[in-house]
Amino acid sequence: MHIHVSQSGRLPTLRITGLAVAAERETRVRVTSALATCRHEINATPHVTCDGGGVTIDGTGLDLAIALAVACGDTRPAIGALAELSLNGDLRPVRGVLAAVEELREHVRVVIVAPENAAEAALVDGVRIVIAHRLSDAIEFASGRASGEDAPRRPQPPAPPALDLRDIKGAAAARRAIEITAAGGHHVLFLGGPGAGKTMFARRLPGILPAPTHAEQLEVTRVHSAAGLNIGGGLIAARPFRAPHHSTTPPGLIGGGAPLPRPGEASLAHRGVLFLDDLPEFSRAALEVLCEPIETGEAVLARASGTLRFPTRCTLFGTMAACPCGRFPGPQCRCAATDRARYTGRVHPRLLGLFDVRVSLPPVGVATLESQPADEDSATVAERVANARAIAVRERATDSDVMSGPARSLLARAVESSLLPSRQARDRVARVARTIANLAQQRIVSDAHVAEAIDLGSDPF
Numbered sequence: 001m002h003i004h005v006s007q008s009g010r011l012p013t014l015r016i017t018g019l020a021v022a023a024e025r026e027t028r029v030r031v032t033s034a035l036a037t038c039r040h041e042i043n044a045t046p047h048v049t050c051d052g053g054g055v056t057i058d059g060t061g062l063d064l065a066i067a068l069a070v071a072c073g074d075t076r077p078a079i080g081a082l083a084e085l086s087l088n089g090d091l092r093p094v095r096g097v098l099a100a101v102e103e104l105r106e107h108v109r110v111v112i113v114a115p116e117n118a119a120e121a122a123l124v125d126g127v128r129i130v131i132a133h134r135l136s137d138a139i140e141f142a143s144g145r146a147s148g149e150d151a152p153r154r155p156q157p158p159a160p161p162a163l164d165l166r167d168i169k170g171a172a173a174a175r176r177a178i179e180i181t182a183a184g185g186h187h188v189l190f191l192g193g194p195g196a197g198k199t200m201f202a203r204r205l206p207g208i209l210p211a212p213t214h215a216e217q218l219e220v221t222r223v224h225s226a227a228g229l230n231i232g233g234g235l236i237a238a239r240p241f242r243a244p245h246h247s248t249t250p251p252g253l254i255g256g257g258a259p260l261p262r263p264g265e266a267s268l269a270h271r272g273v274l275f276l277d278d279l280p281e282f283s284r285a286a287l288e289v290l291c292e293p294i295e296t297g298e299a300v301l302a303r304a305s306g307t308l309r310f311p312t313r314c315t316l317f318g319t320m321a322a323c324p325c326g327r328f329p330g331p332q333c334r335c336a337a338t339d340r341a342r343y344t345g346r347v348h349p350r351l352l353g354l355f356d357v358r359v360s361l362p363p364v365g366v367a368t369l370e371s372q373p374a375d376e377d378s379a380t381v382a383e384r385v386a387n388a389r390a391i392a393v394r395e396r397a398t399d400s401d402v403m404s405g406p407a408r409s410l411l412a413r414a415v416e417s418s419l420l421p422s423r424q425a426r427d428r429v430a431r432v433a434r435t436i437a438n439l440a441q442q443r444i445v446s447d448a449h450v451a452e453a454i455d456l457g458s459d460p461f
């Protein structure tokens with residue numbers, strides 16, 4: 001990003017080029033008014049040229065840089081500035097500060113930000129972060145008359161404790177399904193009506209995934225910052241959990257908006273869990289646009305000045321009933337076969353194909369789940385998950401995927417018997433069987449592993 005200012009003409013009006021028309025008008029009003037509070041009168045015609053240079057910040061984030069260019073001229077030292085200005089000269093926080101400071105670091109040695117953006121900006125090493133409360137503070141600093149208030153660099157906060165599996169008793173099939181999901185990095189579909197404890201399990205999945213690395217925490221923070229959800233915050237240490245409502249639009253799920261698109265729910269769930277409860281209640285269009293970002297790991301958003309990419313590497317956790325009343329295949333279900341087909345058909349088949357692990361749950365009721373004897377806690381499960389993931393990394397390095405003879409013939413019989421009707425279904429079962437063997441810390445995939453994977457991977461409808 002580059003801001004250039006030149007003085008010409010005699011009309012005392014600020015001119016800005018390089019922004020959209022509406023943004024230019026609003027920016028001019030804010031900057032002129034904020035400068036007036038510092039008794040800085042515009043007496044020539046400053047012409048400010050804004051060159052975005054790929055910096056992903058909102059137009060409003062340029063306010064401070066434009067005001068400093070006008071007040072100090074082009075002779076000021078290389079200082080970056082990221083803040084909106086209020087009409088009375090206060091600095092306001094902006095979204096996307098982490099990514100913007102990372103880019104500015106290549107060009108400047110110091111960046112001025114609003115107090116609410118300081119903790120996030122200070123995550124970037126190798127650049128000084130100065131806090132300014134008002135435009136007058138920023139002008140004093142930029143013109144060398146004040147030394148500036150440094151943003152404190154705080155030690156990394158621990159992640160808040162995740163919800164624990166210890167709170168759920170029994171439900172062995174569901175526990176096993178989310179352990180396999182976490183170990184293999186799969187997507188999981190819970191099938192069942194209300195009262196099966198689906199939400200309780202979904203909320204506990206982030207807690208059995210390995211703790212995110214620092215690089216992953218920065219990725220998560222960048223996305224939430226771009227959405228404007230990290231104002232006043234620093235590093236986001238925990239894996240995110242997002243549960244969008246059924247009414248969420250396609251842009252709400254994958255990102256969108258103008259002039260600078262915001263990340264959608266799939267990106268806000270990056271490195272965490274995207275929980276889609278009651279899939280048939282979502283619009284088919286919304287679920288369809290979700291497929292490609294989940295498959296490729298990024299949402300590509302087109303805009304006038306090019307494309308913008310947000311990461312979407314999340315675990316998809318879907319739930320749905322097998323019929324409108326939610327009791328199928330129980331005896332109380334009176335839904336006709338055509339009603340059942342219409343209901344499940346609302347979910348796009350391409351999306352259904354993404355779920356490697358599918359588990360059917362009987363309605364047991366939350367009270368039952370809480371009254372059974374105590375079960376394993378999340379830390380114990382997380383340890384097995386971490387071991388299985390370490391084995392998977394070694395396997396990928398040596399390409400040592402080995403399946404026993406009986407396991408191969410069981411898989412072949414399942415394909416012939418139309419239990420696994422497509423190549424996609426067969427591959428799904430092979431992947432899950434590999435994860436099950438890794439959890440058991442066995443190099444060879446056995447027929448028992450394949451049998452469990454067929455249970456979890458076959459088409460439920």
Ligand SMILES: [Zn+2]
Nearest residue numbers: 323325333335
């Ligand atoms: Zn029914």
